[in-house]
Structure formats: C-alpha cells, structure tokens
Amino acid sequence: MKIQILLKKLARPEYRFGLVGGIMLLLIAGISLAAPLLAPYDPHVRSGVPFEKPNNNHILGCNDVGHDLLSELMYGGRASLAVGLFAAFYATLVATAAALASGYFGGAVDRIIMRIVDVVMSLPFLPLVIVLGVFMGPGSGTQVFVITLVMWAHPCRELRSQVLKTRSNGYIDASRAMGEKSYRIILRHTLRDIMPLIVPQFVWVAQSAILIESSLSFLGLGDPVSKSWGSMLFFANTRAAFLTGAWVYWVLPPGLCIALSCLSFSLIGYSLAGKRGLKYFPYGSFRRPGKNTADSRGPGIPLAAENLEVVYPGKPDTRAMDGVSLELRRGESVGIVGESGCGKTTMAMAILGLLKFPAEVRQGRVFINGRDVLSGDELTVCRMRGKTIAYVPQNAMNTLNPVMTVKKQLAEAIRVHRKLSRQEENREIRRLLEGVGLDPERAGAYNHELSGGMKQRVVIAMALANNPDILIADEPTTGLDVLVQKSVMDLLASLKEQFHLSVMLITHDLPLAMQYSDTLAVMYKGRIVDCGPVEAVAANPRHSHTADLFGNFPRLDQEKTWDRSLTASSGALVVKGLSKTFNSRRGLFGKSSGTVKAADGVSFALRPGEVLGIIGGSGSGKTTVSRLITGLEQPDSGEVILDGIPLLALRGRERREAARSIHMVFQDPYQSLRNSMKLLDITAEPLVIRGGFSKDEIRQRVCSALRDVRLPDTPEFLRRTPDQLSGGQRQRLSFARAVVAEPRYIIADEPTSMLDVSLRKELLKLMEDLRSRYNIGFIFITHDLSLAYHFCDRLLVMKDGAVVEKARARELIRHPLHGYTRELIAAVETPASIADYAMSI
Structure with missing residues (x-):
C-alpha cells in the first residue's frame, strides 16, 4: 500500500x-x-x-x-x-x-x-x-x-x-x-x-x-x-x-x-x-469503465447522472455515492435534501469534475447536453464549467477574493469564456449586477464592504456571467437570516424563469427546498432514497428517513418543546448600554470614510440556568455583542458585569480569571476546531490555559466532558483529529471543550446553522441536558426563529445594532409588537404537516 x-x-x-x-x-x-x-x-x-x-x-x-x-x-x-x-x-x-x-x-x-x-x-x-x-x-x-x-x-x-x-x-x-x-x-x-x-x-x-x-x-x-x-x-x-x-x-x-x-x-x-494547494483529480484521472456513449434522452434533459459511484480508497473503502441516478429537465428545479455527509455536495463535485484527492469515480456516467463528460478530456470539461454548467458554492464569504473589487471578479468570470471590449465588459457587469438586484455602484466595493446577502448575489452574478444552461446552487442560504434567505431564493426563482435555467438546489433546509423546487430528491448514506414531485414525496414518503426529515422540523405553530419554570438564583451576567462602532474604511491618513454601528446601547441580564435567545437579521449585531462580552472586541461604551464585578475594568490575570466563567461556542465547527490537533488536546485546551492540572487530571476531565456530550472517550477516539468527525460530532466536541472548563455561562453563536434538521434537534437536546445538569446559563444566538422559540426562555430581537423588542419567547412569537419582529416571523416557512402540505398543493 x-x-x-x-x-x-x-x-x-x-x-x-x-x-x-x-x-x-x-x-x-x-x-x-x-x-x-x-x-x-x-x-x-x-x-x-x-x-x-x-x-x-x-x-x-x-x-x-x-x-x-x-x-x-x-x-x-x-x-x-x-x-x-x-x-x-x-x-x-x-x-x-x-x-x-x-x-x-x-x-x-x-x-x-x-x-x-x-x-x-x-x-x-x-x-x-x-x-x-x-x-x-x-x-x-x-x-x-x-x-x-x-x-x-x-x-x-x-x-x-x-x-x-x-x-x-x-x-x-x-x-x-x-x-x-x-x-x-x-x-x-x-x-x-x-x-x-x-x-x-x-x-x-x-x-x-x-x-x-x-x-x-x-x-x-x-x-x-x-x-x-x-x-x-x-x-x-x-x-x-x-x-x-x-x-x-x-x-x-x-x-x-x-x-x-x-x-x-x-x-x-x-x-x-x-x-500547499488542494489536489483535484481531473476527469482524465478518474477510474471509470466503458467508452464514450451518446445520450438518448434528447435536448429536454440537459443534465443526467446514471449509476454514479464515488469512492474514497482506504481500508475499507468509503462510498460517498452508491449508484446515484438523477435527471434534471430543462427549466426544472430539483431540490437535493438530506443530512450532513449523505453525499449531496459530493454529487455536485463529481458532476463538475472538482472532487478532492483521493476521491475516485468507480462507475457511472454523467451527461451534460447529451455528452458523456466522464469519458471526455479535461479541456472539454473546463470549457463547459461556467458556460454550460455553473456553480454557486456554499460559503459566499470564502468565495469572493478579499483584495479584488466586485467589478474585477465579475470581469474575470466573463473573460474565461468571452472576449469583449472594455465598454462591452462594463455594460455586461452593469447588467449582471442589476439582474441580481444590486446597485451597479457596488461594482467598486470589496468583500468586507458587502452584507451576507449582497455577497451571495455577487456569487450568483458570477455564476450567470456566461449564460449557462444549468446552475448548481450548493447551500446558497447557509448562514443567512430568514429575510435574506427569502430574497436570495426569490432571486434564483426569477432568474430561473427569466433565463429558462435548470437548477439543482442542494440544501438541508427542507421547507426551502419544498417551496422552490419542482422535484424533491432525498439522499441518505450516498443513495437517493426518495425522488419525485414535491407534493408526491410529501404525501407519501417511501423511506423512513424522508418521514424523519418532515417530522423533525420545528414549527412556530406548535407548543414549546422546552417550557421551563426557573427558580431564583444568586448572581447574574448583566450587560448595560453596550455600544460598538466600526470604521468601514480608512483613508490615506487613517481617517474613517464611514462608520457602522454594530452595537447600540444593548442591555440585558442572564441568570444561571436561563436560556436567552438573540435573534435578528444578518448584520444586526448579534455576534458583535457576544464578542464584546467575551473580550474579543473592546466596546466604545457600556459595561459587562459578572456577579457584581465589572469585567471591562479588569486587566491581565484578573480579566482572564473572571472570563473563565463565560465560554463561547462558535458558529462554524469546521473553523473553530484546528484539524491538526488531536481531540484530546482540543478538549483540554481550557485546562492547559488555566494551568495547575496534572496529565491524569486533564485526561479524566476530558473523558468526563466527552461523556457529557455523548461522544466516545476511548483512547482511539482521543487520538483522532477533527477532520475525521462529522459536522454534528464537531459541534458536540465544541460543547465538550466548553463543559470541561466548568463555565457558568455559555454563549452559543449560531451553533446549528451548518447542521441538518435532525442534528439540530439532537444538539438542542444536548444543550438542555447540560443546562439542567450544571445550571449553565445560555445565550443562544440564531437566525432560526423556530429553534429560538422552542429552546429559549426569553428572546431579544436586534436590528441595526439595537434591541427593538424583548419578551418571553411564547409572548414574543404569539404577540409581536415591533414591525421588524412581525416581518421575521412572516418570513418563516412552516409546513404544518406532511398531509396538510400535500393538501395545500
């Protein structure tokens, strides 16, 4: 070997x-x-x-x-x-x-x-x-x-x-x-x-x-x-x-x-x-049987996959895709849903020829406009990418180049396949920006000057720069609030109708796929276990996993899953008048050309054992507040008081000692856990930072924390690295790292945004278990109103850095007072049940 x-x-x-x-x-x-x-x-x-x-x-x-x-x-x-x-x-x-x-x-x-x-x-x-x-x-x-x-x-x-x-x-x-x-x-x-x-x-x-x-x-x-x-x-x-x-x-x-x-x-x-770079297998390097064959389906089906099998060699081999077959008709939208690791993105990468080493296509065929691309040469496939078939990647923040303007990146996408004069290129860029609902004046903006929704629109414009026939959108709404999600998906739907696009929508958001797809395909363990018109799949699921997906989705019209009656307790985390302003850009002599009010007089109190939810749109200041509390950013004004002690007045060792009562779980478990570290070292990091523990004590505490979050504590598991874990396991490990420090408060910043529906529910059960066992107070930051309603005791709604409404969760969802809160609630897609959805169709 x-x-x-x-x-x-x-x-x-x-x-x-x-x-x-x-x-x-x-x-x-x-x-x-x-x-x-x-x-x-x-x-x-x-x-x-x-x-x-x-x-x-x-x-x-x-x-x-x-x-x-x-x-x-x-x-x-x-x-x-x-x-x-x-x-x-x-x-x-x-x-x-x-x-x-x-x-x-x-x-x-x-x-x-x-x-x-x-x-x-x-x-x-x-x-x-x-x-x-x-x-x-x-x-x-x-x-x-x-x-x-x-x-x-x-x-x-x-x-x-x-x-x-x-x-x-x-x-x-x-x-x-x-x-x-x-x-x-x-x-x-x-x-x-x-x-x-x-x-x-x-x-x-x-x-x-x-x-x-x-x-x-x-x-x-x-x-x-x-x-x-x-x-x-x-x-x-x-x-x-x-x-x-x-x-x-x-x-x-x-x-x-x-x-x-x-x-x-x-x-x-x-x-x-x-x-240092990523290794990709071009099409010519794939192991595939058979010779080039023609597709007999006709021009009405621009994309088709037949019996596609993708394997990661090892002992034993890992089958990421196992006999997947799928057709995408002209002008049709197919929604691909399923839990994390089921093979959704692998299918997209196999079709585009961008699988990471050492993935291999062992068998199957992929037809694009009647041509079997798995039997073609790499140059032919490269000419198709961006022109015949385009791709909208999952994370728009990492897709855009931070040192290039929007105009330069759009121009680069155009020049790959077309030669235009400078005037024609500028007109085309203006047309693309207007087509995705952006002001053409934004062409000179950089990545950091755009909101999450704007970045996603720019990425869509880049994908459509050369008028493709097929568009693959991989999780295009991940990390976006419900209002921005709706605007992005409405944009994709209008572009689909305008250009007669065939769209493959990959998502773990089941209601989103149901609303914006003509056909729904459910993937499970590398196979498509359910496929058909949305109404047919919803009314009569053929696989138990499909029924589980519908059944696990939380809804605003249900009774709260966790309706707690909290007892009085001593001590509290108090935030008073917290404000923070960021300069959007500095000029030649360090002068600011614009400011953004990320936090504007935010105040609240949190008791041990209580769950406080902070909701709001992208850029409303939710994450900024969490970073101010943990000391990652310094506020312009305001106080953070822990048990009567003002944290912001403390310095050095005293500040670090006080901050150990507050731990933060970050949004992206793929970024917050370093892949080159062993799981034992990652979980033990708070104890190593604190000092005063022997190796045996550290190992005992780590094993106890892993058991608390329902992860194995075997020596083999402790020697593994995060890249060997699923998304749900990574997030559980993040909570184990928090629990091992024995904090009184945990700030969970969008902990479920990158997880599928079933894993979200399991993670909330885990958080509730930790809360009830150790009386931990949670600040739960999310843009998912359904999860916030079911899990939180109180809710704060933020807009433009300020708290516009706060109340107990049931009262705020049932009787919202502020217009922005009502707008957020109205944007939530909540199918009442499988049967009711089928009847509504």
Whole structure:
C-alpha cells in the first residue's frame, strides 16, 4: 500500500521535480562536507605548477599559484552553501517574527513594520548590496548580514498575508476567548499554521543567497581567507584566466556548481509550493469503465447522472455515492435534501469534475447536453464549467477574493469564456449586477464592504456571467437570516424563469427546498432514497428517513418543546448600554470614510440556568455583542458585569480569571476546531490555559466532558483529529471543550446553522441536558426563529445594532409588537404537516 501511495505521488510533476532537486542538493552538499576526505589536495597548499592543464594528477588543472582547482571547488561548496543557508535562516527568522507581530497584533505595529518593508523593497537591490558590502568590509559575516538585511522583506510580506488569514480562524478566537496569552497563541497556533509557507520561503531565500554570496565574492567582498565558488571566479577574473585557455576549467566548474545549486533549490521550492494547494483529480484521472456513449434522452434533459459511484480508497473503502441516478429537465428545479455527509455536495463535485484527492469515480456516467463528460478530456470539461454548467458554492464569504473589487471578479468570470471590449465588459457587469438586484455602484466595493446577502448575489452574478444552461446552487442560504434567505431564493426563482435555467438546489433546509423546487430528491448514506414531485414525496414518503426529515422540523405553530419554570438564583451576567462602532474604511491618513454601528446601547441580564435567545437579521449585531462580552472586541461604551464585578475594568490575570466563567461556542465547527490537533488536546485546551492540572487530571476531565456530550472517550477516539468527525460530532466536541472548563455561562453563536434538521434537534437536546445538569446559563444566538422559540426562555430581537423588542419567547412569537419582529416571523416557512402540505398543493 505504501509503495502504491509513493508511486501515485511520483506521478505528479511537483513530486518528481522535488525528488530530483533533493538528490542534486544532497550530492552537492555531501561532496562539500566530505571535502577533507575526498579532495586530493589541500586547496591552500601549492600542489602543481601555475596554470597546469587538466591531467591525471589534477583533474581540473591548477590556478595561477598552483593550487588544485578540484580541491578548491570541493572546499568552495562548504563556504558558499554555509553562507547561503545561514543567511536564509536569519532572513527567514526575521521575516517570520516581523510577519507574526504585524499580522497578529495589527494596528500601529502592522503599519510601522509594513512601512519598513516598503522602504526595503523600494531600494535598488544590487547597488544596496554593494554599498553595504563596501561599507562593512569583506568577510563571511558581512555577507550573511547584507543578505539578511536585503532579503527578509519579501518573505515578510508573503508570510504576513498568511498570518492575517489564520488570525481570523475560529480556533484563534476560541483561544483568545478562553483567556490565552497572545504569545502562546502565536506559538501554539499561528506559527504552526504558517510553517508550510515558511519552508518554501526559506528555500527561495537560500537560492537567492547563494547567488548574492557568489556576486559579493566575485566583487572581492567575500572572506579573503576561505575558499568559495565566488572567490574562485574573483581570482579567475583578476588573474587573467579569461585571457587564456584556463577559463574553461577555472571558470566553468564553479559557475556550473552555482547554477546547479540554485536549480536544486528551485526544484525543491516548486515541489513544496505545489503541495500547499488542494489536489483535484481531473476527469482524465478518474477510474471509470466503458467508452464514450451518446445520450438518448434528447435536448429536454440537459443534465443526467446514471449509476454514479464515488469512492474514497482506504481500508475499507468509503462510498460517498452508491449508484446515484438523477435527471434534471430543462427549466426544472430539483431540490437535493438530506443530512450532513449523505453525499449531496459530493454529487455536485463529481458532476463538475472538482472532487478532492483521493476521491475516485468507480462507475457511472454523467451527461451534460447529451455528452458523456466522464469519458471526455479535461479541456472539454473546463470549457463547459461556467458556460454550460455553473456553480454557486456554499460559503459566499470564502468565495469572493478579499483584495479584488466586485467589478474585477465579475470581469474575470466573463473573460474565461468571452472576449469583449472594455465598454462591452462594463455594460455586461452593469447588467449582471442589476439582474441580481444590486446597485451597479457596488461594482467598486470589496468583500468586507458587502452584507451576507449582497455577497451571495455577487456569487450568483458570477455564476450567470456566461449564460449557462444549468446552475448548481450548493447551500446558497447557509448562514443567512430568514429575510435574506427569502430574497436570495426569490432571486434564483426569477432568474430561473427569466433565463429558462435548470437548477439543482442542494440544501438541508427542507421547507426551502419544498417551496422552490419542482422535484424533491432525498439522499441518505450516498443513495437517493426518495425522488419525485414535491407534493408526491410529501404525501407519501417511501423511506423512513424522508418521514424523519418532515417530522423533525420545528414549527412556530406548535407548543414549546422546552417550557421551563426557573427558580431564583444568586448572581447574574448583566450587560448595560453596550455600544460598538466600526470604521468601514480608512483613508490615506487613517481617517474613517464611514462608520457602522454594530452595537447600540444593548442591555440585558442572564441568570444561571436561563436560556436567552438573540435573534435578528444578518448584520444586526448579534455576534458583535457576544464578542464584546467575551473580550474579543473592546466596546466604545457600556459595561459587562459578572456577579457584581465589572469585567471591562479588569486587566491581565484578573480579566482572564473572571472570563473563565463565560465560554463561547462558535458558529462554524469546521473553523473553530484546528484539524491538526488531536481531540484530546482540543478538549483540554481550557485546562492547559488555566494551568495547575496534572496529565491524569486533564485526561479524566476530558473523558468526563466527552461523556457529557455523548461522544466516545476511548483512547482511539482521543487520538483522532477533527477532520475525521462529522459536522454534528464537531459541534458536540465544541460543547465538550466548553463543559470541561466548568463555565457558568455559555454563549452559543449560531451553533446549528451548518447542521441538518435532525442534528439540530439532537444538539438542542444536548444543550438542555447540560443546562439542567450544571445550571449553565445560555445565550443562544440564531437566525432560526423556530429553534429560538422552542429552546429559549426569553428572546431579544436586534436590528441595526439595537434591541427593538424583548419578551418571553411564547409572548414574543404569539404577540409581536415591533414591525421588524412581525416581518421575521412572516418570513418563516412552516409546513404544518406532511398531509396538510400535500393538501395545500
């Protein structure tokens, strides 16, 4: 098995190039290090006559003094490689330290460091090296210092961009919310995250450093005592080697060694850079039986899948899709529903040819406009993507490029398949934005300047840029509130009618699929277990899983599932007048060009054992309030009081000690849990941060917390990593990490938004179990009004950063007072029952 994996890796060009580069570098470095043993003569001792030509005693001849050139070449590699590697080490060390400080702390630190980087990179490279070398005098130390000084800036800029990306990861915020110190977060998380990028940067600097060392030595600024490849070229130039035939064996060998060393580093760097990206199998790499066949269905069915089987090889193999067959008619909308991990997204990726390595299509056919694309070449499939079949990915926030405007990204989508003049392109971009209901003036906006609904509309516009026949929308409403969900789905429905699109809607929101689909397909464990017109599937489900999906959906017209009568308890978490304003953009001199009021005088109190729900639309300030309470953001005004102690007035150790009573569970379990950490280490992180626990105590507490959330506590499970867990298991692990710290309050920020209906219900049961067992007070942040109604005791409705209404859950849902609350309730789709829905059709 290991040999097969090695052969597969060697089939990829980056692995082959890396292997060749590594062998070349090892050969050159090995000969240089073993020079005292392998060299025929001492390079500092005269062993022949001046300008002696190559012979049996002196393979490369001698220089003008009579020193053996082969011995000089072997010893010279030691100096050149040593200077290059030491300079690369120091330059990468400085670049990494500066990038970590700049990207993590931001603010003034970031501006100062990046201005220094700009100055260094703006100076002319070669003159700067020469001036510094002349000023400091010749020597190996001078070479290392000069190379370090001029080479650290570029890696620093590259690494800083990665630090900025990892700085926003959920597990970084989780560590901060748990009271971890900044330097420990940097060492434990951020540094490890950027390590795959540090190594290629080191290799790139080492390659450049060897060239610079050779240049400095050639100019006479190297160590006059030691032998190096650059010094060989220096003496060859000053002692008339170029005027005689001696240049052939005096100049070419060191020049060739410099070139081969740089080439080896380049090949290694290319290999390492290639491994950082995602690996995809193109269509030509899929294992598939049979030959190209024609589709007999006709033009009325633009997309069809037959007996599609996708497997992830292993012991045993994992079947992500098992004999899936599906037809999508022209102008039809097919809703694909099912629990997490049932194969919905895998089917979309298989159709588009974007399955991640090592997925394999073992059998089946996919017809797009009558052509079997699984038997076609990769170029043909690439031409279809975006033009014939388009894709709206699940997370619009991660789809858009944060450093490109909307206009540039739309233009990029157009240019892939069409060549238009600048004027035609601008008209097309304007038409696309207007078509998805956006102001064309938004074309100059960046990702962070758009709301969640606006981002989703931009992604839809990109998908429709080349007038496709088929549109695959993968969870297009995940993370959006009910009002934005409705507007996005209404937009898709109108575009479907306008352009006669065939739409495949992938979602775990059953009412959404029922309202906006003509055909409903239910997937379970890689198979389609129910498929047909929506009304037929709703009235007569053929599989028990279909009935479970309908039965598990919470509704506003039901009695509350959890109707608690709370007893008085001592202590409370009190929020008074909490306000926070964000600057939307800073000008050239740091002045704000606009402000966003994320929290505006928010006040409430929470007792232990109580569940307070915060609901509202996207951008209403729900998450900002949670970040202010946990100290992830600093408020402009207001107080957070815990048992009479104002948290915002505390600093350092006192603040961290007090904050341990409050734990936050983040929205995205795929971002808040680091995939490279073992489950034991993730769950134990609050205890490690607090300190004072032995390994046995930590393990006992972790196992107890895992049992509380109904996860295994076996040694095999503790050694697993989050990428081996399902979405529901990940979220349970997040609660285990919260419970192990024994908090009095848990802030759950959209904990169910990325889970299917059945998993949402199970998670709420888990939260209720923890609440009743440990008397934990919950702040439940959600845009799902049905879940909030059933689970929460009191509800707060937020709009534009302010609380517009608050009351007990039943009273607020039954008798809303504010117009915005009534609008949210009206947008909730709630089929009363399977039978009632069928009758309504």
